Amino acid sequence: MIEGILVGLATALSFKNIFMVMIGCFFGTIIGMLPGLGPMTAIALMIPITYGFDPATGLILMAGVYYGAVFGGSTSSILLNAPGVPGTVATSFDGYPMAQQGKAGKALAIAAWSSFAGGTLSAIYLLFMAPSLSKVSLSFRSPDYFALMILGLTAIAAFSSKGQFLKAMMMVVLGLMLASVGQDSLSDITRFTFDNMNLTDGISFVLVVMSTFAMSEALTIILKRNDPTAAAKQVSLTELGSIKINKEERGKMYRTIPRSSVIGFLIGVLPGAGATIASFLAYGMERNLVKDEEKEKFGKGSVNGLSAPETANNAACSGSFVPMLTLGIPGSGTTAVMLGALLGFGIQPGPRLYMTNPEIFWSVIMSMYIGMVILLILNLPLIPYIARILAVPKNYLIPLILFFSITGIYVMSFNNFDIYLMIGIAVVATFLRLYDFPMPPLILAFVLGGLMEENLRRSLLLSNGSWEFLWDRTLTICILITTILIVLWHIYKTFTKNKS
């Protein structure tokens, strides 16, 4: 392990990779600050560029974009009460009131330090947990993997759908259907190609991500007449005030950060849960744990109330890397995009990744520390200036997003059929977005589709066509029971909501 850490550290500390983390954090912050454009769009736009690098550098760049986007989301939450990403909604509960009291700079500093501490602590947890989990996951068999994928898809549908579980499940099925287009991996029989040669290799992952996120988000902004850059224009004009944190405030943060980082990391590890749930849970837990006097301040600019969700959402970001790096199963839509990019590099994440490609495994973990430091040093003093860059009119922003999306597809295939397909999927996705059909479940399903079919194939062949493999092993049963509990909990929640 020590050797792996040193290899990872050497890779992450190379000039090129530090530069990539800086670029990633900077770009991610810009996109994260724009309400409506989340980390998935930011990462999707980066994918074509990463194909010019080695896999470790590509993944480091994407990880930097991820943290940057979450941090950028916090900035617009605090200054404008307009969360850039769902994971920073809870940040606005106390961050915005603090900004209204003329302490915007202090709120940003608390958020930055909490993010830094949460991210760093969770990177340490990841450092120790990932290899152990990798070893445990070596005992996983095909039925366990199949069950785990069902769990991941059900969980993301349950948690990302704002109460619209069936809509999310329809998106899961659509994602799996899109993944089934092209040659069957074992028999090479073509499926759903309708004699079109362009579909023989299937639909490209980058094409699906670009069309359902980058392009469809750009079209949605135009369609709904939104102006995401309006928020940024206000940020640049906001008087930030001092960014100094006094001793009393530091004392409060020392107590909040460790416990929020643990809850954030654990929630992040769970498939589908992610930063949003982590930040809300940490906020709720903190409110229950503080003294009554402090409890009164929640919602009115509490230091604990701001520090807890910020710590937790960053810890959850690191936590969401655990299932991806150790099991090869992404825990969130964002890590699904990263997994797809890794598959594009010809690397299969999973239990053996840290043995076969230690430089990738460890350099990503090591780059997390570096990313957190860069976010702290670079972003905090630069927020008003970054916001000024963002204040470009949407008339320029939208065509540029479309340009990056289409170029991303074009440089991969030099084929205009892919551009038409991309436009077609983006139009459908835009229409579905209007009616609250969530896109992250579709992406996760698309990425997992091939692996899921492969594991189902192995399981069914080994059990001679019988579905007994689902209850043959204790681990499989445990995973399936968890899935059933999630579904039942969701049905119960919907039932009680309808009743009320």
Next chain:
Amino acid sequence: MNINTTKIISLLFFIFSAFYLYTAYQIQVFAFDENAPFNARTFPIYLGYSGLFFSGLKLILPDPDTIKIEHRTLEYKKTALLIVIAIIYGATILKVGYFLTTSLFLFASYYFLGERRWVLMFLLSFPFVAAFMYLLHGVLEIYLRDPFLKSIGVMG
């Protein structure tokens, strides 16, 4: 049953799943694979049934959170124009080349979205695309086919 757009989308998804399922049953498999526990059509068949199941449930269950969209407030014209420009871009990129089509695509998009600052529009299209091409082609060594630049001798 209250018919709203979500229900119509669910109905369309139901029809799509039925078509998918029908096509899944038509997948040709090898004769020796026909009765195997798993062949190329097994997974798609399960998916087809899953699609029917979930969209069917969405169709028949009550929908308390009906989403109402004010269509009058939506900007259909500009969105459609952008889509048309993107389609034209896709149709011409291989014949004309990356530089010219991409620059014109950006310029036209700025224009149709209401921008009229010509100098800025020009700077953020032609020179911007040239710089981006240099990054991809020159620095990252990602090949970009461009018959137009080749014809005027800029690219080899």
